[in-house]
Amino acid sequence: MEIGEDAWQWQTKEMVWSAVAIAMSCLVLTIWEVLWWKPQRIRSAFKKQGIDGPIPSFLSGNLSEVQRMQSQYSKLTSPTSTSFSDQWFCSLFPYLQQWRKQYGPTYLYSIGNRLHLYVGDPETIKELNLTRSLDLGKPSYLTKPLKPMLGDGIIRANGQHWSFQRNLIAPQFFLSKIQKMVDYMEESTKEIIRKWERIIIENGGKVAEIVIDDDLKALTADVISKASFSSSYAQGNQIFSKLAALQAVLAKPNLLFGFLNLRFFPTKENREIWRLEQEVEKLILKVVSDRKLENQRYGNENQKDLLQLIIDSSANAKNQSGSGIMKKLRHKHETKKLIVDMCKNIYFAGSESTAVLVTWTLVLLAFHPEWQDRLRSEISNTFSDMSPHCFRDADNFRKLKQLTMVIQESLRLYSPGITTSREALEEMKLGELVVPKGTNIWILTPAMHRDKEIWGEDASEFKPERFEGGVSEACKYPQAYLPFGLGSRICAGQHFALTEAKIVLSLLLSSFSFSISPNYRHCPSYRMVLVPKYGAPVLVTKLEDEILQIKQ
Template identity: 50%
Template structure:
């Protein structure tokens, strides 16, 4: 037998001891010191919040609190207080700026326009997307532009931004119009089958197909049919991952189950394969073409950038060809998700609001008829026509304020940061509940919960005290890159639909907005749709 000397045993003992001590120190730092430091810094500045309990913080209270709408509040507004009831209840107790925790994560809830203004002034990279969310949502977003930080985000932003200038979007107008006319024809057919009478339609699926078709044609040179499987799987992953536990940092045990995990990663792999095939097919098509013969769309720009951009590679950022390929796939996934799902929901909620306010519907229709001289479709490319739709722009802006697709907006501080007079320590998660922020009476006035598009008559800067706290497209340097694309698509869709039809809210409609990453109608949007025939006066 080999005898181990006393000296060797002593060395092994000290090594093991150091490992144990180091592990304990790391655990203490992670589980106690870091959360304690963050809370201490914020509490010393007068910020209060619910008392956390070890090891789950305020998770138990968050799961047990029930919605408490304010007295005399509009029944239609009850949903605002039911999505994340603890946000509202804690605001009543601790004010519009408070501290809460989920496990070791320390969150600062922000419902103060002045503070959002200060946050918006800070540039990346010290204020970025929360890293734990990036990990939780990795199957659906990967390291794409919606969740990326630092160099990865800068690279993707530079690829996308030039393709979404208005000069490029104007070339997509005919394509957008063609897609919207397919919905007009479909609804026309439903009315014809009902002998020309008003029909009761659930509209959100058709508007989702519309957005998906526009995105597929404009950005990827395909159509809804070809991108259908990508959209379906992204939607299924959204349902699986869009839980409160995932988004707010709970211990998400249901997702960690073997079956749930396997299903999500299976769908992720399927989407990656579909997008890889689309990229490979495009490269094969381009093989014997000159540069001026190749498609001029966003997919082509992404492919070309992935081939020629070596700046980051030289710095060691992309270590392998696989890294670059995966980033290209992730970027495409992010565009598919953001450019279709969010836009479709925005159009859906806007049309519901228009149906809910007949006087505004008539004003919009009159504006559209006058702007396009009763010549829809085939008039959108006439110079300046869309820009003349001032009332429609105001209604869309107000719809984004009250029923924007974004439910929350979050950031993580990657360094100690100062927002105005407030010092926020490194590692703090900042959360904004968008529907509440957009109904803040301090910023929007006493009528903040009411539908009043006229507040935007003189632009966003005059609509409220802190325009930076209007965040349907995000805020600061991380503002949505596709904002112009989205607004143009919604204007075209609503113009054509209001030109051809009138709308009323169906008596069978049940108002129940819920959160699943985005603000969705739980029971669908049902509208009564009637065909219009215009005669020029």
């Protein structure tokens, strides 16, 4: 009996040790596959196609070189007084620019076990522009750290989840729909004009230094609140302030690579992120709840904004049969989460990029007053009296050719988005290039927009006239102009942003002249978008004819 019991215990131990050995072997094989075999397979596939790059170290890849070069160029991020120098550009991902000089416009590098294909070849970019496959998505390692701010909204989503949101949102930003929103853009801009007039009068009635970027953020936030959610900035102010705080915490260089990201640990920083995330969700749900109560009381026949569309479409999707996103939305939690995530993305993308665009345009015009005069002449000829609701006529926007050129040049030199990144979710072809599954594709937008082979020897200069014949005649390769991204994931709200920028600039230039402040320090900085690191203080002068009207 004892012998049988001993044998049973021995067999049990042997089974346990066997299971442990199998588990350990599987773990070792998985680590080996992830850390060595997969990167080697991708690297070998590209090498056979003639694409090379810096030699990686085991485990860390090219991380040590990245850190070394970034440290060497970090001193260049110091402000350059009021000089409009391009020095800042040299410190923006210097390793990408250095490797391009060594290995050509398209090369391979790695951060840890992640392989990155840097693309600087216009023909390959053209193929990326033509690709409509859902197998080309946003890199998951990049978007995971941004989840507290963007949730699973359109900016982060991939596959069918992204397609569902894109099909829902994109039609609301067609030009025909945008024309119904121009009154909001006009009203919000005039609020800022009145505020700046008060500041100038308080400053003696001639000129005042105004840090314009904060006011422009408030302006664009007000517009997106009214246009998409039928609510004033007063109601959305808390949401924007919380999102701005989240942006400040999350916009750090290490998040671009997905390393040193201890987001699961209750550090002081992470606790702050979690708190802000919960507060943003509560505020958005309050807006949604108020709208649903309003619908119950008065019906939603007159509610045609984006918020109502999201609520209705989410409800419809929840009631449909099928799989994927429709199946998930059968759960109340998933429906609520989708609404919150979509609102987060619209609040952020709908205000931040346009504010940055207008800020850089005004800074550029402050350095080039001759273009201010040219634009005022064009604006006054197009809108003779600047009467209320004069922007409702879409044909007038086509007449603002010089303003369009200035905006296009501003987007070229200071595009809000500085990188375009994609991940091959499955193996795919870009022209003749075979891209293995798991490859992360990177394009450095400022590098493409300043490439002398594409734009000419004056690529670093502010010359709006280069766009006189449109993008196709402005450069050698039009596909290299990427202010709103590329391919099927190009910004859905680009027409909204351009229309808003034209209205804001038309009204501001008709009321004020701008010159650069001696306190301005030129240091563009990456904070999820390209912003003036030290703000944008500008000397704002009320135009004389407008001052006379105020006195009368």
